[in-house]
Amino acid sequence: MFFKDVIGQQSIKQKLIRSVREGRVSHAQLFLGPEGSGNLALALAFAQYLNCENRQPEDSCGTCMSCVKSLKLIHPDIHYSYPAFKLKAGSENPALSSDFLPLWREAILENPYRNVAEWLDFINAENKQGNISAAECRSIIHTLSLKTYESAYKILVLWRAEYLLKEGNILLKLLEEPSEKTLLILVAENRDQLLSTILSRTQILSVPRLQDNDLLQALIHKHEVSEADAIKIVRKSDGNYNETLRQLKNTEDNNQELFNRWLRLLFSPDTPLLYQWVDEVAKIGREAQKGFFRYALEFLHECLMLQHIGAHQSRLHEDERKLGDWMARNMGAGDWQAMADLFDQSHYHIERNAHPKILFLNLSLQMLPIISRKKLSLTA
Ligand SMILES: [Zn+2]
Incomplete structure (x- = not known):
């Protein structure tokens, strides 16, 4: 991960970069900050920067072999520990983070701001508790005792030190006297849940909540959300980027549901239900309508x-695919153009204060001949 891809936290980034430049990198650090502050993202960017072979003043280079591997979370000298559970309940084999490594890479590359509940959900923990077991701690000690493969530092990023429980004490010696060029970066959210023995042996980096303006910029530039929508989302996010992403997803899910229902109503016209839909969408507000x-x-x-390149190039979610496949099978060049023009003009008119109810009703009437003349069935 690059520092530039971590949202906000400018002064923390500067502080970390300065510590490398001045050769004052502490060997045991605790990145302590609330959910959505980017504490893990900062740890990943820092690890990448430390091992970059061609460090730039503001960020890692991104092109050296070390960066290429760090970016994919496959660097042989950067290790990760995180809450896990026993793969087979009741088995003798202990819970090890490495059992979930491919999923960890996938989950964190997709969103390094996710919380533990979402992570456990991602690995189908169901009701199982995640923890960082004694066996995991012993595995860390073993891993860090091995020679480095190729880089300046051997680094362990341990995500959510709260999950260490008593077993964490196994790591104390390592935290006190790590071998040369070995760094431990612990990431945590709740100071109260950490072992005092760990707190006293790490240098604490306090990561604050994100500032509203940083969230706003991320929404506008990274997610292409309109400023008015972004302001609403930021207001509900409380400095937590993970919450911002959840809000964004809700808005997107809502648009998807409205759009999907609309096309189905157009396909097998049901006038009362279509009127009901128009009423509903007329009330969601102009910004939401533009979003639609x-x-x-x-x-x-x-x-x-x-239709033209194939499924591998499509970014449709699984739940959008059925409708997408149907459209791809049935729509011709003229249809795409006609629909795109209609949506474009509607967006334009909504922006210029058109009456929403009339606009959506008119639009539906213009869409009807495009959709309903398709003979193949669109089944749920
Ligand atoms: Zn590099």
């Missing part, structure tokens, strides 16, 4: 990719 049209245009684009 942006979603609709993106959806058309993805359907076109599906």
